[in-house]
Amino acid sequence: MPIQEPAIEKEVIMIGKTIEERKFKIAKSLVQDPDxxxxxxxxxxxxxxxQFFADAILKGIEVSTELVTKWGRETGELAVRYGAELDESLKNTATLRQAILKVLEEIAxxxxxxxxxxxxxxxILDSVLDQAVYAYSTAYVSSYKSTLNHAQEVFLELSVPVVPILExxxxxxxxxxxxxxxxxxxxxxxxRESTEKRLTHLFIDLSGVTIVDTMVANNIFNIIYSxxxxxxxxxxxxxxxxxAQTMVHLGIDFSSIQTHSTLKQALATHIL
Structure with missing residues (x-):
């Protein structure tokens, strides 16, 4: 004879309360690295x-969903800050799921x-964990992209130095x-730097540029004219x-701008 719904509900609530009472003990047992x-x-x-798991059991999944999502996002952002790898984190999630199932088996x-x-x-456990993993993953990717974009911005700023050499x-x-x-x-x-440093001459050194196309040439023109x-x-x-050969083939005309083969030559002609 199948067990009646009220009896099942009573057992489910009993498990939920047990998890809530032992959450810190269970939490410690889930830590894979002992130190x-x-x-x-x-x-x-x-x-x-x-606690979210216990709430989902005792109060319904809808009650814990918002909190689980918030938890997943915060954990994902924290993981990026600590340099954790996403694939490693997701692999650990499977281990965590198995560890919690083992705890459930013991309580049962x-x-x-x-x-x-x-x-x-x-x-219920699967629903809670799946929501947590989804929130964690999306937050991780978003935070990682933000960190990457910030690093790229810093790198680009450092790659455009205006170096004063004379008054x-x-x-x-x-x-x-x-x-x-x-x-x-x-x-x-x-x-900005020309204004702040009150420059009269700015030498743009292209010796480190290996490719010049029409777009690049137009941008250089715009900088000079501005x-x-x-x-x-x-x-x-x-x-x-x-x-220079590429520029000739592309028909790019630099005749209106003063050019020199080396920075030394340019300085000698205009400054020294």
Missing amino acids: PSNYEQVVNLNAELM KEVSCSVQTIFRVTG GVAVLPIIGDIDTHRASLLMETAL LELLGVKGILAGIRPEV
């Missing part, structure tokens, strides 16, 4: 997850639960490829032979 540097933090996170034996009850509780004179060395975003940063930096509006003379130096 991590952030042991207390990991235990507290596990204890929160156990203690209170002599039916198979139906175990299935009911396991289904009113500075050099802007450009190294690597120039895309639309970097071209915008070059323009912004050149104009500098002229500020009363700053923009001078190009260090155009490599292969780059």
